[in-house]
Amino acid sequence: MKKITKVLSVFLSVLMAMSVFVSAVSAEEAECTHEYVEETIAATCVEGGFTRYTCSLCGDSYEGDAVEALGHTYGSWIITKDETCAEDGVKYRECSVCDSSVSGHIEIGFVKAIGHDWDDGVVTEATCGQKGSTVYTCRNCGAQEIKDEKPALAHTYGEWVVVTEPTCTESGLKERTCSLCAETAEGHTQSEVISATGHDMQAKTVVPPEYKMQGYTIYECSKCGITENRDFTPALKGRVHSVELGEKIVVNYEEVAELNPVIDVDEDVAYSYSFRSDAENVATVDEDGNIIGKGMGKTVITCTVVDEYGNTETDTVEVQVKFTMANWMTIIRQVLQAAIDIVIGGLFGDVDFGGFLGGLFK
Numbered sequence: 001m002k003k004i005t006k007v008l009s010v011f012l013s014v015l016m017a018m019s020v021f022v023s024a025v026s027a028e029e030a031e032c033t034h035e036y037v038e039e040t041i042a043a044t045c046v047e048g049g050f051t052r053y054t055c056s057l058c059g060d061s062y063e064g065d066a067v068e069a070l071g072h073t074y075g076s077w078i079i080t081k082d083e084t085c086a087e088d089g090v091k092y093r094e095c096s097v098c099d100s101s102v103s104g105h106i107e108i109g110f111v112k113a114i115g116h117d118w119d120d121g122v123v124t125e126a127t128c129g130q131k132g133s134t135v136y137t138c139r140n141c142g143a144q145e146i147k148d149e150k151p152a153l154a155h156t157y158g159e160w161v162v163v164t165e166p167t168c169t170e171s172g173l174k175e176r177t178c179s180l181c182a183e184t185a186e187g188h189t190q191s192e193v194i195s196a197t198g199h200d201m202q203a204k205t206v207v208p209p210e211y212k213m214q215g216y217t218i219y220e221c222s223k224c225g226i227t228e229n230r231d232f233t234p235a236l237k238g239r240v241h242s243v244e245l246g247e248k249i250v251v252n253y254e255e256v257a258e259l260n261p262v263i264d265v266d267e268d269v270a271y272s273y274s275f276r277s278d279a280e281n282v283a284t285v286d287e288d289g290n291i292i293g294k295g296m297g298k299t300v301i302t303c304t305v306v307d308e309y310g311n312t313e314t315d316t317v318e319v320q321v322k323f324t325m326a327n328w329m330t331i332i333r334q335v336l337q338a339a340i341d342i343v344i345g346g347l348f349g350d351v352d353f354g355g356f357l358g359g360l361f362k
């Protein structure tokens with residue numbers, strides 16, 4: 001109980017203090033009789049105006065009698081850029097009241113582009129080398145617009161004409177022109193390179209090989225005349241120079257003598273040789289030079305040497321075939337036997353005795 005009384009007394013004392021303060025303020029307010037002074041704030045182009053009332057005694061103030069902003073008082077439009085067919089015009093106007101520091105003092109305006117006034121167009125037909133089109137021109141500004149484009153037609157070319165003949169080594173040039181269009185038209189003249197013909201090499205002279213020197217064929221171009229050596233053949237290693245069979249040879253009937261030909265031929269040159277007897281019924285000769293006596297008498301044996309290049313050398317030797325004593329004895333015996341045969345033959349038949357003797361002596 002004692003405690004509640006204490007809280008209440010604090011509350012009451014606070015309440016009392018507040019009431020003293022409030023009565024003091026209202027006492028002062030109540031005291032001012034307010035003598036307001038008017039101040040008129042004029043409206044401008046962009047801001048409204050009003051009247052401010054301020055008490056000259058207590059300084060209390062308020063505003064009233066609001067007036068709307070006047071808005072700018074623009075002069076005439078001034079054109080800075082005339083409108084054209086394609087571009088807008090630009091103009092401005094200035095407020096005669098305010099100065100340039102005020103927003104909207106200058107107003108900028110645009111005048112819409114007029115748009116082109118196209119004419120009926122000029123038609124250009126497509127020709128060879130040149131496109132066709134219709135060109136429209138603006139009656140106002142002269143601007144042009146190309147429409148309805150058509151591709152160029154093909155040229156009608158004539159025959160090729162050779163301007164520069166090609167040579168064996170250098171290319172030539174040919175041209176042809178269109179019969180329809182003018183010389184100035186694009187593609188009116190066409191030119192093309194003619195390839196060089198190349199040489200026409202013909203074999204002219206064969207130079208045979210010589211000792212240690214190659215042979216070759218001289219070729220000449222039938223058109224320009226230049227020459228070139230081609231088709232080389234190996235140099236000659238040499239040749240056969242001679243063959244010698246020596247002195248006369250005597251060989252007995254049915255016996256063999258050997259020929260030893262001495263062949264003079266350069267080193268490394270290939271060659272072959274052969275033998276031939278003029279009368280093979282007297283003596284034969286084989287490929288190795290072996291002579292065989294075939295009948296009494298004389299003959300000539302020839303040795304022919306041919307080298308790898310076809311060079312030929314020959315030599316001859318005389319060969320005599322003789323009968324030995326034994327040969328003669330045989331012959332005599334045969335003659336006698338023949339005689340006997342003739343006698344018998346005379347009795348019994350015909351025998352060719354002459355033919356028999358002829359067979360011995362040739």
Ligand SMILES: [Zn+2]
Pocket residue numbers: 032033034035055056057058059060
């Ligand atoms: Zn006052």
Ligand SMILES: [Zn+2]
Pocket residue numbers: 045071072073095096097098099102105
């Ligand atoms: Zn203004």
Ligand SMILES: [Zn+2]
Pocket residue numbers: 085086115116117138139140141142143
């Ligand atoms: Zn125009």
Ligand SMILES: [Zn+2]
Pocket residue numbers: 128129154155156178179180181182185187188
């Ligand atoms: Zn043409």
Ligand SMILES: [Zn+2]
Pocket residue numbers: 168198199200221222223224225226
């Ligand atoms: Zn040539």
